[in-house]
Every structure is written in C-alpha cells, then in structure tokens.
Amino acid sequence: MVDLKEILKEVSSFVPTVWGIIVVSEDGLPIDHAFTRAMNIDDPLIVAGLLSSATGLMENLMKELAESSTDLLFSQGDKISILIGRVCDGYLAFLASPDTKLGPLLMEFKKYSRVIEENFKKIFKGG
Numbered sequence: 001m002v003d004l005k006e007i008l009k010e011v012s013s014f015v016p017t018v019w020g021i022i023v024v025s026e027d028g029l030p031i032d033h034a035f036t037r038a039m040n041i042d043d044p045l046i047v048a049g050l051l052s053s054a055t056g057l058m059e060n061l062m063k064e065l066a067e068s069s070t071d072l073l074f075s076q077g078d079k080i081s082i083l084i085g086r087v088c089d090g091y092l093a094f095l096a097s098p099d100t101k102l103g104p105l106l107m108e109f110k111k112y113s114r115v116i117e118e119n120f121k122k123i124f125k126g127g
Contacts, residue, residue, distance in 0.1 A: 002119035004034035017097040025090045028052035087117040
C-alpha cells in the first residue's frame with residue numbers, strides 16, 4: 001500500500017507550499033490522508049465530505065452547461081489553494097498555500113494521481 005506521508009514528503013520537496021493530500025470516496029469518506037503541521041485539521045471526515053460535495057456539484061454543473069466531464073478543479077482563496085481530481089471512484093485533493101504555483105502542482109498531481117489510483121483501486125472497487 002502506498003504511504004501518503006512519503007508521497008507528501010516527495011511532493012513537498014518539489015512544491016514546498018503543499019500542506020496536505022487527501023484521498024476521498026465519492027460518498028465523501030476519507031480513504032487516507034497526510035497533512036503537514038501547517039494544516040490545522042481536527043477532523044478529516046469533514047474535509048472529505050466537503051471536498052466530495054463541492055466536486056460533485058461542479059461535475060453536475062459541467063455536465064449541465066457543457067455536456068462535459070470534469071477532470072480537475074482548482075480553487076484559490078486567501079488562505080488555501082485546493083486542487084481536486086478524480087481517481088477511480090473517488091477524488092484526490094492537494095491542499096496548499098495560496099501562493100502555490102499551479103504548473104508545478106499540476107505536474108505533481110498528475111504524477112502521483114496514477115500511483116494513488118493504482119494503490120487504492122481495490123478499496124474504491126470494493127475489494
């Protein structure tokens with residue numbers, strides 16, 4: 001099984017502003033997560049549910065407006081940037097500081113989403 005803490009360490013060496021990684025089921029349950037001390041998250045269940053809800057909403061919007069699927073979502077606020085993408089039957093989210101550059105973050109996301117998808121495929125597919 002892949003160790004998200006190790007992946008977070010590798011990603012952070014290339015994109016030091018990444019604070020966390022979370023893998024979420026479509027139902028909004030956290031499958032696995034790794035956060036640095038910069039992320040003050042008491043309950044990953046809440047974060048997972050919110051990420052799943054937001055992603056589901058945007059996927060529905062994309063289908064309705066453009067008859068298109070959603071591969072990646074990026075949101076940037078005053079205090080955090082979030083990159084979310086689909087892996088198997090769930091989502092992978094990178095949580096980072098608001099000054100994170102999108103290019104390197106996308107490269108790391110694409111690189112590690114394949115690794116995470118392969119490792120979590122059994123969990124997402126039910127065994």
